[in-house]
Amino acid sequence: xxxxxxxIIFAAIMNNSSKISFEDTSVAFSYKSDSALKxxxxxxxxxxxxxxxxxxxxxxxxxxxxxxxxxxxxxRTVFDHFCGGISIDNCDDEITALSQYGVGTILDYxxxxxxxxxxxxxxxxxxxxxxEKAAKAPDSIPFSVFKVTGLASAEILEKIQRKDTLxxxxxxxxxxxxxxxxxxxxxxxxxxVRILIDAEExxxxxxxxxxxxxxxRKYNTKSTIVFNxxxxxxxxxxxxxxxAFQQALSGKYFxxxxxxxxxxxxxxxxxxxxxxxxxxxxxxxxxxxxxFNEALTFCMENRERIAIMCGSHNEYSNHYLTVLMEKYxxxxxxxxxxxxxxYGMSDNISFNLAKxxxxxxxxxxxxxxxxxxxxxxxxxAENTSVAGQSSRELTLIRKELKRRRENRN
Ligand SMILES: Cc1cc2nc3c(=O)[nH]c(=O)nc-3n(C[C@H](O)[C@H](O)[C@H](O)COP(=O)(O)OP(=O)(O)OC[C@H]3O[C@@H](n4cnc5c(N)ncnc54)[C@H](O)[C@@H]3O)c2cc1C
Numbered sequence: 001x002x003x004x005x006x007x008i009i010f011a012a013i014m015n016n017s018s019k020i021s022f023e024d025t026s027v028a029f030s031y032k033s034d035s036a037l038k039x040x041x042x043x044x045x046x047x048x049x050x051x052x053x054x055x056x057x058x059x060x061x062x063x064x065x066x067x068x069x070x071x072x073x074x075x076r077t078v079f080d081h082f083c084g085g086i087s088i089d090n091c092d093d094e095i096t097a098l099s100q101y102g103v104g105t106i107l108d109y110x111x112x113x114x115x116x117x118x119x120x121x122x123x124x125x126x127x128x129x130x131x132e133k134a135a136k137a138p139d140s141i142p143f144s145v146f147k148v149t150g151l152a153s154a155e156i157l158e159k160i161q162r163k164d165t166l167x168x169x170x171x172x173x174x175x176x177x178x179x180x181x182x183x184x185x186x187x188x189x190x191x192x193v194r195i196l197i198d199a200e201e202x203x204x205x206x207x208x209x210x211x212x213x214x215x216x217r218k219y220n221t222k223s224t225i226v227f228n229x230x231x232x233x234x235x236x237x238x239x240x241x242x243x244a245f246q247q248a249l250s251g252k253y254f255x256x257x258x259x260x261x262x263x264x265x266x267x268x269x270x271x272x273x274x275x276x277x278x279x280x281x282x283x284x285x286x287x288x289x290x291x292f293n294e295a296l297t298f299c300m301e302n303r304e305r306i307a308i309m310c311g312s313h314n315e316y317s318n319h320y321l322t323v324l325m326e327k328y329x330x331x332x333x334x335x336x337x338x339x340x341x342x343y344g345m346s347d348n349i350s351f352n353l354a355k356x357x358x359x360x361x362x363x364x365x366x367x368x369x370x371x372x373x374x375x376x377x378x379x380x381a382e383n384t385s386v387a388g389q390s391s392r393e394l395t396l397i398r399k400e401l402k403r404r405r406e407n408r409n
Contacts, residue, residue, distance in 0.1 A: 020322045020356055022315050025400035027355050028348035031097045036081075037401060040344070043081050044383065044394045053384040057377055064370060071369045074376075082344040082379050083110070083372055084364035088129055091366050094343070099140035102354035104361035106143045106196070106340065107133065111371040114150060117176070123150040124180045128187050135191035142338070142361050143227075143309075145196040146184060148208045152177040157204035181211050182218075185226055189219040196258050196309065199229035202268060202280045209240070213247065220253040224307035224336075227256030232292040233265055233281050241295055245302055258340075259295050260311040261288050263378065293320050300324045300337075307336040309361075313346040318353065332357035344379070348396050 022028075029037055047053045063070040075086075084091030088107060095105045107130040114123055127146045134141035148157070156170055156177070166174060181197075188195035197212045199205060212228035219225045228244070230237045241257060248255035262268075265281055272279040282288045296317065299308045310321050318339055325337060341350045343364040354360040365375050383393070 020319060020352065022319075022348045022352050024352055025348060025396050025403060028351045028396060029400045030351065031101055032347075034401075034404060037397060037404075039077065040081055041394070041397045041401060043078055044397060047380050047383045048394060050384050053380050057380055060373070061377075064373065074373075075369050078376050078380070079369055079372065082342070082365065082376060084343065084366040086366065086368050088126070088133060088366060091364055094364055095137070095140050098362060098364075099137075101351055102357075102360065103350050104140055104142040104359075105364045106145050106361050107141060108145050108363045108365045109150070109367055110365035110375045111150070111367040112147075112374045113371075115153070117173075120151045120177075120180060124184060127184050131184070131187050131191055131193045131195070134193040138193070142359070143194045143196055144184075144188060145198060145363065147198040147200065148177070148181065148211065149200055149204070151180040151184075154204055157207045160207045161204055178211060178214075181215065185215040185219050189225050192223075192225075194225055194227060194256070196227045196256075197229060199231045199258075199260065199262070201264050201271075202234065203271070213244065216248065216253055216256065217251055220248075220256060224254040224256040227258050227307070227309060229258040229260060229311075230295060231260055231262030232295055233262035233288040235280060235282055235291075238291050238295055238298070241298065245298075245306060248305055255306045256308075257295075257299060257306060258309040258311050259292060259299070261292055261314070263382075289314070289316070292317055296321050296324060300328055303328075303330075303336055307338075309338040309340050311340045313341055313349065315349060318349050322353070322356075322358065333359060335359060342379070345383075345393065 032040065046056065060070060060074065084094040084105070084107070088109075091105070091107060095107075098105055109123065109126045109130065111123065111126075114120055123146070127144065127150075130141075130144045134144050153173065156166070156174055159166060159170065160174065185195060187193075197208065197215075200208060209228060212226060215226040216228070230241050232238065234240075244257070245255050262281070268281050269279050272281075282291065292312070292314070293316075296308075296310065299306045300321075310318060312318060321337060321339070322332075325332065325334060330337070338359045338361060339350070339353050340361045340363065341347075343362045350360050350362055365372060
């Protein structure tokens, strides 16, 4: 009942104010050539079918495992659609193309599953390169980003969260993790580049949060450099955000928040069921949506000390933030309110927002094809299992292909 009333109020606000529309596909796909658009059409048509998507995913996993030469085809199709390139310099064309339309790039070194200290150091070094590159082009690369599990063993993070006693070796390893995080954030601070810390699974998130707040206390005293991520599909997140704000108030630093719904829902629910604890995820989509929109409102009301990124492909939430900005009399380009989507998805949101003058950026993943595969598998699953998402992409791509055909005639 309460939720319905909230939805009605939202709907009334939306109808009465903001003028942004995400329907203009000529704006959305202006940076895509006809052939790139046709390729996108093929990819989204395929992943839209659950059985094709799952067959393709398992075939690729098998082919990579036994060493079949599939990297070339992956590179020319899904990789090119969702990623910037195999190395940082390989992403230059994408950075330029996006920035021509006022859309920033967030270079996301997406190599996952590193397990060695050498691998963790290498991820840290690569993240530092993204900061250096961002510092040289702050308008086209407005943020850097990293995942703590790129720098740390998930086992140690889990042990810390369980409050198990660490062995002397593990304690040393954790000291190195903290040092890596600090080295990155210090570099971001000294180069004046905002840095996002991604959120991960609930069973390792507490030490990630603790590290993020430690960094904010150090580097967010003058402006918002370090951003932690809040997954609003978690029942605890709204309160965590409020608590983080109170801590920032009393600690006299700025709170940086990336708001997302959350990417690991199935995994979270399965684990909770298997281990017999209650799921940390909201009971349904509507509750997650309400929490997300409430978090936007909270951040808006406390904007004197908060800067946020609305990391979402949800049209309603992106629209709602523009409505809030208008309601509170903020200019579209207020630098405390950022919108972000993933490269290869929801261009209708990114490009129409950028055209209207809002601060917008895209996560652009990069790295060797094989290492980026877990990221690509997640995109395939997301575009298959999230109701409506893939068909929305497909509808828009089809609409634009049709519009271009008609224009030529
Ligand atoms: C720029 C950017 C950065 C991101 N960074 C992170 C990150 O650091 N960590 C992370 O975990 N994810 C991250 N994500 C992914 C994000 O969490 C979502 O998985 C994804 O964006 C889909 O949510 P949405 O807001 O776009 O919209 P929608 O498509 O409207 O929502 C789908 C989401 O709603 C939630 N949901 C769906 N069904 C239910 C249900 N039955 N009950 C409860 N909740 C449900 C799930 O979170 C699902 O992913 C990021 C996304 C973007 C665009």
